[in-house]
Amino acid sequence: MTTRIESISVFDMLKIGVGPSSSHTLGPWRAGLRWIEALKQKEQFDLVESITVDLYGSLSLTGKGHATDIAVIMGLLGTDPVTYPIENIQQEVDGIKSKQVIHLNGERHISFDPVTQIKFNRKFLEYHPNGITFRATLTNGKKVSESYYSIGGGFVIQKERKRSKQKMEAFSHFPFPIQKATELLEYCKVEQKSVSEVVLQNELSLRTEAEINDGLRDIWQVMLDSMYVGCHTEGILPGGLNVQRRAFTTHKTLIGTRPYDNPIEWIETIRDTEVKFRQILKWVSCFALAVNEVNASLGRVVTAPTNGSAGVIPAVMMYYMVIENHDANFRDIRKFLLVAGEIGSLFKKGSTISAAMGGCQAEIGVSSAMAAGALTELMGGSPEQVLMAAEIAMEHHLGLTCDPIGGLVQIPCIERNAMGAIKAINACEMALDADPTKAKVPLDKVISTMWETAKDMTTKYKETSEGGLAVHVNISDC
Numbered sequence: 371m372t373t374r375i376e377s378i379s380v381f382d383m384l385k386i387g388v389g390p391s392s393s394h395t396l397g398p399w400r401a402g403l404r405w406i407e408a409l410k411q412k413e414q415f416d417l418v419e420s421i422t423v424d425l426y427g428s429l430s431l432t433g434k435g436h437a438t439d440i441a442v443i444m445g446l447l448g449t450d451p452v453t454y455p456i457e458n459i460q461q462e463v464d465g466i467k468s469k470q471v472i473h474l475n476g477e478r479h480i481s482f483d484p485v486t487q488i489k490f491n492r493k494f495l496e497y498h499p500n501g502i503t504f505r506a507t508l509t510n511g512k513k514v515s516e517s518y519y520s521i522g523g524g525f526v527i528q529k530e531r532k533r534s535k536q537k538m539e540a541f542s543h544f545p546f547p548i549q550k551a552t553e554l555l556e557y558c559k560v561e562q563k564s565v566s567e568v569v570l571q572n573e574l575s576l577r578t579e580a581e582i583n584d585g586l587r588d589i590w591q592v593m594l595d596s597m598y599v600g601c602h603t604e605g606i607l608p609g610g611l612n613v614q615r616r617a618f619t620t621h622k623t624l625i626g627t628r629p630y631d632n633p634i635e636w637i638e639t640i641r642d643t644e645v646k647f648r649q650i651l652k653w654v655s656c657f658a659l660a661v662n663e664v665n666a667s668l669g670r671v672v673t674a675p676t677n678g679s680a681g682v683i684p685a686v687m688m689y690y691m692v693i694e695n696h697d698a699n700f701r702d703i704r705k706f707l708l709v710a711g712e713i714g715s716l717f718k719k720g721s722t723i724s725a726a727m728g729g730c731q732a733e734i735g736v737s738s739a740m741a742a743g744a745l746t747e748l749m750g751g752s753p754e755q756v757l758m759a760a761e762i763a764m765e766h767h768l769g770l771t772c773d774p775i776g777g778l779v780q781i782p783c784i785e786r787n788a789m790g791a792i793k794a795i796n797a798c799e800m801a802l803d804a805d806p807t808k809a810k811v812p813l814d815k816v817i818s819t820m821w822e823t824a825k826d827m828t829t830k831y832k833e834t835s836e837g838g839l840a841v842h843v844n845i846s847d848c
Contacts, residue, residue: 383714395668422488523714707744725772735768742763751798771831773841
Protein backbone atom coordinates (compact mmCIF):
# COMPACT_ATOMS: atom_id res chain seq x y z
CA MET A 371 0.00 0.00 0.00
CA THR A 372 1.38 3.41 -0.98
CA THR A 373 1.93 5.80 1.93
CA ARG A 374 0.18 9.11 1.50
CA ILE A 375 2.09 12.10 2.79
CA GLU A 376 0.50 15.46 3.44
CA SER A 377 2.22 18.37 1.74
CA ILE A 378 2.49 21.19 4.27
CA SER A 379 4.16 24.36 3.09
CA VAL A 380 6.12 26.74 5.27
CA PHE A 381 3.39 29.24 4.41
CA ASP A 382 0.83 26.88 5.93
CA MET A 383 2.74 26.85 9.21
CA LEU A 384 3.58 30.57 9.29
CA LYS A 385 0.44 32.59 8.56
CA ILE A 386 -0.16 36.31 8.95
CA GLY A 387 -3.31 36.99 10.91
CA VAL A 388 -4.97 38.75 13.83
CA GLY A 389 -4.68 37.83 17.51
CA PRO A 390 -5.24 36.63 20.06
CA SER A 391 -5.59 32.98 18.96
CA SER A 392 -4.97 31.09 15.73
CA SER A 393 -7.47 28.38 16.63
CA HIS A 394 -10.05 30.59 18.34
CA THR A 395 -9.73 33.78 16.29
CA LEU A 396 -7.98 33.23 12.95
CA GLY A 397 -9.61 29.82 12.44
CA PRO A 398 -13.23 30.95 13.02
CA TRP A 399 -12.53 34.05 10.90
CA ARG A 400 -11.41 31.83 8.04
CA ALA A 401 -14.30 29.43 8.66
CA GLY A 402 -16.71 32.33 8.12
CA LEU A 403 -15.03 33.09 4.81
CA ARG A 404 -15.18 29.40 3.84
CA TRP A 405 -18.90 29.25 4.60
CA ILE A 406 -19.63 32.32 2.47
CA GLU A 407 -17.72 30.68 -0.37
CA ALA A 408 -19.71 27.45 0.06
CA LEU A 409 -23.02 29.35 -0.04
CA LYS A 410 -21.97 31.04 -3.25
CA GLN A 411 -20.89 27.76 -4.85
CA LYS A 412 -24.30 26.28 -4.06
CA GLU A 413 -26.03 29.44 -5.32
CA GLN A 414 -27.58 29.98 -1.89
CA PHE A 415 -25.86 33.19 -0.86
CA ASP A 416 -28.44 35.51 -2.43
CA LEU A 417 -31.22 33.56 -0.71
CA VAL A 418 -29.92 33.94 2.86
CA GLU A 419 -32.54 35.54 5.07
CA SER A 420 -31.09 34.94 8.54
CA ILE A 421 -28.07 33.23 10.09
CA THR A 422 -26.97 31.78 13.41
CA VAL A 423 -23.57 30.53 14.49
CA ASP A 424 -23.01 27.78 17.07
CA LEU A 425 -19.66 27.52 18.82
CA TYR A 426 -18.78 24.24 20.52
CA GLY A 427 -16.30 22.90 23.05
CA SER A 428 -13.16 24.94 23.54
CA LEU A 429 -14.39 27.57 21.08
CA SER A 430 -17.31 28.11 23.44
CA LEU A 431 -15.59 27.69 26.81
CA THR A 432 -12.82 30.20 26.08
CA GLY A 433 -14.37 31.86 23.04
CA LYS A 434 -15.23 35.20 24.61
CA GLY A 435 -11.74 35.61 26.03
CA HIS A 436 -10.27 34.67 22.66
CA ALA A 437 -12.55 37.06 20.72
CA THR A 438 -14.09 34.16 18.79
CA ASP A 439 -17.38 35.98 18.39
CA ILE A 440 -15.57 38.99 16.96
CA ALA A 441 -13.64 36.74 14.56
CA VAL A 442 -16.86 35.11 13.36
CA ILE A 443 -18.35 38.52 12.62
CA MET A 444 -15.26 39.60 10.69
CA GLY A 445 -15.39 36.41 8.63
CA LEU A 446 -19.06 36.90 7.82
CA LEU A 447 -18.24 40.42 6.68
CA GLY A 448 -15.87 38.91 4.12
CA THR A 449 -12.79 40.74 5.42
CA ASP A 450 -9.24 39.45 5.02
CA PRO A 451 -7.40 38.75 8.32
CA VAL A 452 -4.07 39.36 6.60
CA THR A 453 -4.82 42.89 5.40
CA TYR A 454 -7.87 44.25 7.23
CA PRO A 455 -6.93 47.33 9.35
CA ILE A 456 -6.94 46.01 12.90
CA GLU A 457 -7.73 49.47 14.30
CA ASN A 458 -11.15 49.27 12.59
CA ILE A 459 -12.25 45.93 14.04
CA GLN A 460 -13.85 47.10 17.27
CA GLN A 461 -15.69 49.96 15.59
CA GLU A 462 -17.06 47.57 12.94
CA VAL A 463 -18.25 45.08 15.54
CA ASP A 464 -19.77 47.77 17.77
CA GLY A 465 -21.73 49.10 14.78
CA ILE A 466 -23.19 45.67 14.02
CA LYS A 467 -24.18 45.16 17.66
CA SER A 468 -25.81 48.57 17.77
CA LYS A 469 -27.73 48.36 14.50
CA GLN A 470 -28.23 44.57 14.64
CA VAL A 471 -27.53 44.42 10.93
CA ILE A 472 -24.56 42.77 9.19
CA HIS A 473 -23.28 43.47 5.68
CA LEU A 474 -22.80 39.83 4.69
CA ASN A 475 -19.59 39.50 2.67
CA GLY A 476 -19.87 43.23 2.02
CA GLU A 477 -22.73 42.52 -0.39
CA ARG A 478 -26.04 42.02 1.40
CA HIS A 479 -27.50 43.61 4.53
CA ILE A 480 -29.43 41.18 6.75
CA SER A 481 -30.66 41.35 10.33
CA PHE A 482 -28.09 39.99 12.77
CA ASP A 483 -27.81 40.32 16.54
CA PRO A 484 -24.47 38.83 17.67
CA VAL A 485 -25.67 38.53 21.25
CA THR A 486 -28.43 36.06 20.36
CA GLN A 487 -27.29 34.69 17.01
CA ILE A 488 -23.78 33.64 18.03
CA LYS A 489 -24.38 30.86 20.52
CA PHE A 490 -21.82 29.50 22.98
CA ASN A 491 -22.54 25.79 23.51
CA ARG A 492 -20.57 24.04 26.23
CA LYS A 493 -20.85 20.61 24.64
CA PHE A 494 -18.11 19.19 22.44
CA LEU A 495 -18.60 17.86 18.94
CA GLU A 496 -17.07 14.42 18.43
CA TYR A 497 -14.71 15.25 15.58
CA HIS A 498 -12.61 17.99 17.24
CA PRO A 499 -12.80 20.20 20.38
CA ASN A 500 -12.93 23.37 18.27
CA GLY A 501 -16.23 23.03 16.41
CA ILE A 502 -18.29 25.75 14.72
CA THR A 503 -21.57 25.39 12.81
CA PHE A 504 -23.00 28.06 10.54
CA ARG A 505 -26.74 27.88 9.91
CA ALA A 506 -28.87 29.85 7.48
CA THR A 507 -32.56 30.13 6.76
CA LEU A 508 -33.19 30.88 3.08
CA THR A 509 -35.98 32.96 1.58
CA ASN A 510 -37.58 29.75 0.24
CA GLY A 511 -37.85 28.45 3.81
CA LYS A 512 -35.04 25.92 3.44
CA LYS A 513 -32.52 25.60 6.27
CA VAL A 514 -28.88 24.86 5.47
CA SER A 515 -25.81 24.39 7.66
CA GLU A 516 -22.12 23.61 7.49
CA SER A 517 -19.74 22.63 10.31
CA TYR A 518 -16.05 23.47 10.43
CA TYR A 519 -13.24 22.59 12.81
CA SER A 520 -10.43 24.94 13.76
CA ILE A 521 -7.58 22.51 14.36
CA GLY A 522 -4.83 24.93 15.37
CA GLY A 523 -2.48 27.30 13.60
CA GLY A 524 -5.33 28.83 11.61
CA PHE A 525 -6.02 25.52 9.82
CA VAL A 526 -9.73 24.94 9.18
CA ILE A 527 -11.18 21.66 7.98
CA GLN A 528 -14.52 19.92 7.62
CA LYS A 529 -15.26 16.41 8.78
CA GLU A 530 -14.09 14.00 6.11
CA ARG A 531 -16.71 13.03 3.58
CA LYS A 532 -16.55 10.66 0.66
CA ARG A 533 -16.34 13.43 -1.90
CA SER A 534 -13.49 15.12 -0.04
CA LYS A 535 -11.54 11.98 0.84
CA GLN A 536 -9.35 12.19 -2.22
CA LYS A 537 -8.49 15.79 -1.44
CA MET A 538 -7.82 15.05 2.23
CA GLU A 539 -5.43 12.21 1.32
CA ALA A 540 -3.78 13.80 -1.67
CA PHE A 541 -0.38 12.52 -2.65
CA SER A 542 2.50 14.82 -1.92
CA HIS A 543 3.78 16.72 -4.94
CA PHE A 544 6.99 17.68 -3.15
CA PRO A 545 10.24 16.34 -4.65
CA PHE A 546 11.17 15.39 -1.09
CA PRO A 547 7.95 14.16 0.57
CA ILE A 548 8.47 14.13 4.33
CA GLN A 549 6.33 12.57 7.02
CA LYS A 550 8.96 11.97 9.69
CA ALA A 551 12.22 13.51 10.85
CA THR A 552 14.15 10.40 9.78
CA GLU A 553 12.99 10.95 6.21
CA LEU A 554 14.08 14.58 6.30
CA LEU A 555 17.48 13.55 7.63
CA GLU A 556 17.86 10.89 4.92
CA TYR A 557 17.20 13.46 2.18
CA CYS A 558 19.82 15.75 3.73
CA LYS A 559 22.37 12.92 3.69
CA VAL A 560 21.65 11.64 0.18
CA GLU A 561 21.38 15.08 -1.41
CA GLN A 562 24.18 16.59 0.69
CA LYS A 563 21.91 19.49 1.56
CA SER A 564 21.07 21.37 4.72
CA VAL A 565 17.55 21.21 6.14
CA SER A 566 16.71 24.63 4.72
CA GLU A 567 17.94 23.61 1.25
CA VAL A 568 15.72 20.52 1.20
CA VAL A 569 12.73 22.55 2.36
CA LEU A 570 13.43 25.22 -0.25
CA GLN A 571 13.35 22.61 -3.02
CA ASN A 572 9.92 21.50 -1.82
CA GLU A 573 8.67 25.08 -1.75
CA LEU A 574 9.97 25.63 -5.28
CA SER A 575 7.56 22.93 -6.47
CA LEU A 576 4.71 25.21 -5.37
CA ARG A 577 5.91 28.70 -6.27
CA THR A 578 8.82 30.63 -7.75
CA GLU A 579 11.84 31.64 -5.72
CA ALA A 580 10.79 35.29 -6.03
CA GLU A 581 7.37 34.42 -4.61
CA ILE A 582 8.98 32.49 -1.77
CA ASN A 583 11.28 35.37 -0.95
CA ASP A 584 8.45 37.90 -1.07
CA GLY A 585 6.27 35.74 1.15
CA LEU A 586 9.00 35.18 3.72
CA ARG A 587 9.87 38.89 3.72
CA ASP A 588 6.22 39.67 4.44
CA ILE A 589 6.20 37.16 7.30
CA TRP A 590 9.39 38.55 8.81
CA GLN A 591 8.14 42.11 8.43
CA VAL A 592 5.02 41.30 10.45
CA MET A 593 7.16 39.54 13.07
CA LEU A 594 9.49 42.52 13.27
CA ASP A 595 6.63 45.01 13.39
CA SER A 596 4.93 43.10 16.20
CA MET A 597 8.14 43.20 18.24
CA TYR A 598 8.61 46.89 17.50
CA VAL A 599 5.01 47.85 18.30
CA GLY A 600 5.00 45.76 21.46
CA CYS A 601 8.21 47.35 22.70
CA HIS A 602 6.82 50.84 22.12
CA THR A 603 3.30 50.45 23.50
CA GLU A 604 2.48 50.88 27.17
CA GLY A 605 -0.69 50.52 29.19
CA ILE A 606 -3.13 47.79 30.17
CA LEU A 607 -4.10 44.88 27.93
CA PRO A 608 -7.82 44.56 27.08
CA GLY A 609 -9.99 41.80 28.48
CA GLY A 610 -10.59 42.66 32.10
CA LEU A 611 -7.58 41.02 33.78
CA ASN A 612 -5.83 44.41 33.98
CA VAL A 613 -2.55 42.89 32.79
CA GLN A 614 0.13 45.55 32.54
CA ARG A 615 2.21 45.57 29.36
CA ARG A 616 5.80 44.85 30.39
CA ALA A 617 7.76 44.90 27.15
CA PHE A 618 7.63 48.71 27.06
CA THR A 619 9.29 49.22 30.44
CA THR A 620 11.86 46.45 29.94
CA HIS A 621 12.73 47.77 26.51
CA LYS A 622 13.05 51.36 27.73
CA THR A 623 15.45 50.22 30.44
CA LEU A 624 17.57 48.26 27.96
CA ILE A 625 17.62 50.69 25.02
CA GLY A 626 18.15 53.88 27.00
CA THR A 627 17.93 57.17 25.10
CA ARG A 628 19.52 56.08 21.81
CA PRO A 629 17.62 57.57 18.83
CA TYR A 630 15.96 55.66 15.96
CA ASP A 631 12.89 56.15 13.78
CA ASN A 632 11.86 52.74 12.42
CA PRO A 633 12.31 48.98 12.98
CA ILE A 634 15.43 48.73 10.79
CA GLU A 635 17.18 51.55 12.65
CA TRP A 636 15.96 49.94 15.86
CA ILE A 637 17.82 46.71 15.04
CA GLU A 638 21.03 48.65 14.38
CA THR A 639 20.60 50.58 17.61
CA ILE A 640 20.28 47.37 19.61
CA ARG A 641 23.35 45.97 17.86
CA ASP A 642 25.29 49.05 18.89
CA THR A 643 24.19 48.65 22.48
CA GLU A 644 26.72 47.07 24.79
CA VAL A 645 24.75 44.00 25.81
CA LYS A 646 25.97 42.40 29.00
CA PHE A 647 25.47 38.68 29.63
CA ARG A 648 22.57 39.17 32.04
CA GLN A 649 20.87 41.50 29.58
CA ILE A 650 20.74 38.86 26.84
CA LEU A 651 17.98 37.02 28.68
CA LYS A 652 16.15 40.29 29.21
CA TRP A 653 16.34 41.21 25.53
CA VAL A 654 15.05 37.81 24.39
CA SER A 655 12.23 37.92 26.93
CA CYS A 656 11.40 41.47 25.91
CA PHE A 657 11.08 40.51 22.22
CA ALA A 658 8.81 37.56 23.03
CA LEU A 659 6.65 39.50 25.50
CA ALA A 660 6.26 42.32 22.98
CA VAL A 661 4.82 40.06 20.28
CA ASN A 662 2.35 38.39 22.56
CA GLU A 663 1.20 41.64 24.11
CA VAL A 664 0.39 42.75 20.57
CA ASN A 665 -1.35 39.42 20.00
CA ALA A 666 -3.39 39.77 23.21
CA SER A 667 -4.70 43.13 22.03
CA LEU A 668 -6.03 41.80 18.69
CA GLY A 669 -2.91 42.95 16.91
CA ARG A 670 -1.38 41.49 13.76
CA VAL A 671 1.07 38.64 14.30
CA VAL A 672 2.30 35.50 12.56
CA THR A 673 1.09 32.07 13.65
CA ALA A 674 4.29 30.30 14.61
CA PRO A 675 2.81 27.74 14.70
CA THR A 676 -0.08 29.43 16.56
CA ASN A 677 -0.94 32.93 17.72
CA GLY A 678 -0.61 31.97 21.36
CA SER A 679 3.01 30.99 20.66
CA ALA A 680 3.71 33.74 18.13
CA GLY A 681 6.52 35.34 20.15
CA VAL A 682 9.03 32.51 20.37
CA ILE A 683 10.29 32.34 16.78
CA PRO A 684 10.66 36.11 16.15
CA ALA A 685 12.38 36.52 19.54
CA VAL A 686 14.94 33.82 18.74
CA MET A 687 15.55 35.16 15.22
CA MET A 688 16.01 38.63 16.67
CA TYR A 689 18.44 37.20 19.22
CA TYR A 690 20.56 35.83 16.37
CA MET A 691 20.50 39.16 14.54
CA VAL A 692 21.35 41.46 17.44
CA ILE A 693 23.49 39.18 19.64
CA GLU A 694 25.07 36.37 17.61
CA ASN A 695 25.55 37.81 14.12
CA HIS A 696 25.40 41.53 13.42
CA ASP A 697 25.89 40.81 9.71
CA ALA A 698 22.76 38.67 9.51
CA ASN A 699 20.62 39.40 6.45
CA PHE A 700 17.56 38.12 4.60
CA ARG A 701 19.31 34.90 3.58
CA ASP A 702 19.65 34.06 7.26
CA ILE A 703 16.01 34.95 7.89
CA ARG A 704 14.96 32.75 4.97
CA LYS A 705 16.95 29.78 6.26
CA PHE A 706 15.54 30.27 9.74
CA LEU A 707 11.91 30.41 8.62
CA LEU A 708 12.27 27.47 6.22
CA VAL A 709 13.71 25.23 8.94
CA ALA A 710 11.23 26.41 11.55
CA GLY A 711 8.29 25.79 9.22
CA GLU A 712 9.45 22.27 8.37
CA ILE A 713 9.92 21.28 12.01
CA GLY A 714 6.46 22.63 12.79
CA SER A 715 4.99 20.55 9.97
CA LEU A 716 6.55 17.40 11.46
CA PHE A 717 4.69 18.04 14.69
CA LYS A 718 1.45 18.76 12.87
CA LYS A 719 1.71 15.51 10.91
CA GLY A 720 2.81 13.35 13.83
CA SER A 721 0.98 14.98 16.73
CA THR A 722 -0.90 18.28 16.96
CA ILE A 723 -0.37 22.03 17.12
CA SER A 724 -3.72 22.65 18.78
CA ALA A 725 -3.86 23.43 22.50
CA ALA A 726 -7.46 22.22 22.50
CA MET A 727 -6.11 18.82 21.48
CA GLY A 728 -2.77 18.70 23.28
CA GLY A 729 -2.42 21.47 25.82
CA CYS A 730 0.25 24.15 25.67
CA GLN A 731 2.95 21.61 24.75
CA ALA A 732 1.32 21.76 21.31
CA GLU A 733 1.86 25.51 21.07
CA ILE A 734 4.79 26.78 23.13
CA GLY A 735 6.48 23.38 23.02
CA VAL A 736 6.26 23.13 19.24
CA SER A 737 7.28 26.76 18.71
CA SER A 738 10.32 26.27 20.96
CA ALA A 739 11.30 23.18 18.97
CA MET A 740 10.86 25.07 15.71
CA ALA A 741 13.02 27.96 16.91
CA ALA A 742 15.69 25.69 18.41
CA GLY A 743 16.17 23.74 15.20
CA ALA A 744 16.18 26.87 13.05
CA LEU A 745 18.72 28.65 15.24
CA THR A 746 20.95 25.59 15.21
CA GLU A 747 21.24 25.67 11.41
CA LEU A 748 22.13 29.37 11.49
CA MET A 749 24.76 28.65 14.13
CA GLY A 750 26.43 26.13 11.82
CA GLY A 751 24.86 22.96 13.15
CA SER A 752 24.48 19.83 11.05
CA PRO A 753 21.06 18.48 10.06
CA GLU A 754 21.45 15.91 12.84
CA GLN A 755 22.07 18.69 15.36
CA VAL A 756 19.14 20.68 14.01
CA LEU A 757 16.77 17.81 14.76
CA MET A 758 18.46 17.14 18.08
CA ALA A 759 17.89 20.74 19.16
CA ALA A 760 14.22 20.50 18.22
CA GLU A 761 13.93 17.29 20.24
CA ILE A 762 15.60 18.79 23.31
CA ALA A 763 13.31 21.81 23.25
CA MET A 764 10.15 19.71 23.04
CA GLU A 765 11.34 17.12 25.52
CA HIS A 766 11.30 19.79 28.21
CA HIS A 767 7.83 21.03 27.33
CA LEU A 768 6.12 17.63 27.42
CA GLY A 769 2.94 17.71 29.46
CA LEU A 770 2.62 21.51 29.50
CA THR A 771 -1.04 22.34 30.09
CA CYS A 772 -3.18 25.07 28.57
CA ASP A 773 -5.05 26.81 31.39
CA PRO A 774 -5.61 30.46 30.43
CA ILE A 775 -7.11 32.58 33.17
CA GLY A 776 -10.44 34.01 32.08
CA GLY A 777 -10.02 32.31 28.70
CA LEU A 778 -7.67 35.12 27.69
CA VAL A 779 -4.35 34.58 25.91
CA GLN A 780 -2.54 36.53 28.61
CA ILE A 781 -1.85 34.61 31.83
CA PRO A 782 0.23 32.43 31.66
CA CYS A 783 0.48 32.56 27.85
CA ILE A 784 2.52 35.73 27.38
CA GLU A 785 5.27 34.75 29.83
CA ARG A 786 5.40 31.25 28.39
CA ASN A 787 6.57 32.70 25.07
CA ALA A 788 9.57 34.21 26.83
CA MET A 789 10.32 30.91 28.52
CA GLY A 790 9.92 29.02 25.23
CA ALA A 791 12.38 31.35 23.50
CA ILE A 792 14.99 30.95 26.23
CA LYS A 793 14.60 27.16 26.16
CA ALA A 794 15.03 27.18 22.37
CA ILE A 795 18.36 29.01 22.63
CA ASN A 796 19.50 26.68 25.39
CA ALA A 797 18.48 23.61 23.37
CA CYS A 798 20.45 24.93 20.41
CA GLU A 799 23.59 25.39 22.51
CA MET A 800 23.31 21.87 23.97
CA ALA A 801 22.82 20.35 20.51
CA LEU A 802 25.81 22.21 19.10
CA ASP A 803 28.00 20.87 21.92
CA ALA A 804 26.74 17.30 21.53
CA ASP A 805 27.45 14.34 19.32
CA PRO A 806 24.04 13.76 17.69
CA THR A 807 24.93 10.13 16.89
CA LYS A 808 24.78 9.46 20.64
CA ALA A 809 21.41 11.11 21.19
CA LYS A 810 19.13 8.87 23.23
CA VAL A 811 15.79 10.32 22.10
CA PRO A 812 15.18 10.89 18.36
CA LEU A 813 12.83 13.68 17.30
CA ASP A 814 10.23 11.26 15.92
CA LYS A 815 10.02 9.57 19.33
CA VAL A 816 9.42 12.82 21.16
CA ILE A 817 6.74 13.79 18.61
CA SER A 818 4.89 10.50 19.13
CA THR A 819 5.36 10.82 22.90
CA MET A 820 3.85 14.28 22.77
CA TRP A 821 0.80 12.87 21.00
CA GLU A 822 0.41 10.09 23.57
CA THR A 823 0.73 12.68 26.33
CA ALA A 824 -1.92 14.79 24.63
CA LYS A 825 -4.33 11.88 24.51
CA ASP A 826 -3.73 11.10 28.19
CA MET A 827 -4.22 14.71 29.29
CA THR A 828 -7.62 15.47 30.76
CA THR A 829 -9.88 17.89 28.91
CA LYS A 830 -9.73 20.53 31.63
CA TYR A 831 -6.09 21.18 30.74
CA LYS A 832 -6.81 21.63 27.03
CA GLU A 833 -7.80 25.29 26.56
CA THR A 834 -11.10 25.02 28.39
CA SER A 835 -10.25 27.23 31.39
CA GLU A 836 -11.66 24.48 33.61
CA GLY A 837 -8.42 23.50 35.32
CA GLY A 838 -5.03 24.69 36.53
CA LEU A 839 -4.42 28.40 36.94
CA ALA A 840 -7.73 29.15 35.27
CA VAL A 841 -9.65 27.88 38.30
CA HIS A 842 -7.12 28.32 41.10
CA VAL A 843 -6.58 32.04 40.49
CA ASN A 844 -9.47 34.36 41.24
CA ILE A 845 -10.09 36.65 38.26
CA SER A 846 -11.23 39.44 40.58
CA ASP A 847 -7.76 39.46 42.13
CA CYS A 848 -6.04 40.05 38.79
